[in-house]
Amino acid sequence: MPEFQKNYTVRRVEHFEANIVRLSLDASDIAAVARPGQFVMVACGTGQDPLLRRPFSIHSRYPDGGIQLLLRVVGRGTAMLAETAVGQQISLVGPLGKGFGIPPDGEVCLVGGGIGCAPLFFLAQWLVEQGVFPLVLLGAGSAGEHAALVPGLRDLGCAVHVSTDDGSLGHHGFVTDLLPALSGKVQKVYACGPVPMMAAVARFCGDRIACEVSLETHMACGLGACLGCAIPIPGRTDAYRHVCKHGPVFQATEVVWP
């Protein structure tokens, strides 16, 4: 699959509650080949500061070309991206990594927590293009954090159930509290979000339901060169997988959960 390293023009910048920002970029070449779950390495500043690119999942693909990134400001790089102006150029490398696998016959469910939900929108777009309308369970701290995803997912035709930590929207509690309602109904679960959430999803699926998870680690290169994103392999002490190259999407059974 081709990878591109280019400057792309920012078409639109949207600010949401809880320091969440959506950037729309004219990266139609990346959009044409990307698979949901893949990511791009983004140069956040205009010069060499910060030196290292930051990884972001591809959040959505426009029908007319282009991609969107959905990010939460957590540090210097994301703060710089949040101040991007329409018309500015941003350097991306991608699409990188291994994306989500094809859906089985039958029902599928997407489970996301926090900003980890970002790749689920592109995944939902891709599934709907194949005639698969997933059930989507999303968790967040409070109602405002759902604003960037929930309306678009409902417009796609997905059934969406939400939870919030503060009870301001949907179920008051963890998104994983909603999992038991899936028993016997779904053939596959795709999950992204905090590790404890994905671990709970993996435990729920066990060996009864296929489950893929998208992992996030610190990444220096995103290309398999620095070996900084190593994760252990179940049952092995002599080898590692690398999230940027072998993932970020893994079968839940391939992950050593805390």
Ligand SMILES: Cc1cc2nc3c(=O)[nH]c(=O)nc-3n(C[C@H](O)[C@H](O)[C@H](O)COP(=O)(O)OP(=O)(O)OC[C@H]3O[C@@H](n4cnc5c(N)ncnc54)[C@H](O)[C@@H]3O)c2cc1C
């Ligand atoms: C494959 C992949 C896809 C990602 N997709 C998204 C996305 O779609 N949207 C989004 O908002 N974020 C995403 N992230 C996380 C994003 O890369 C980090 O938030 C970003 O690099 C932080 O950069 P910064 O300069 O703002 O923060 P820094 O100043 O570098 O760090 C600020 C804080 O964030 C923590 N942090 C930084 N990177 C990570 C990380 N990878 N995992 C956990 N904690 C981290 C640091 O430890 C520190 O506490 C993704 C990460 C990976 C590996």
Ligand code: FES
């Ligand atoms: S980030 Fe460098 S090898 Fe994965």
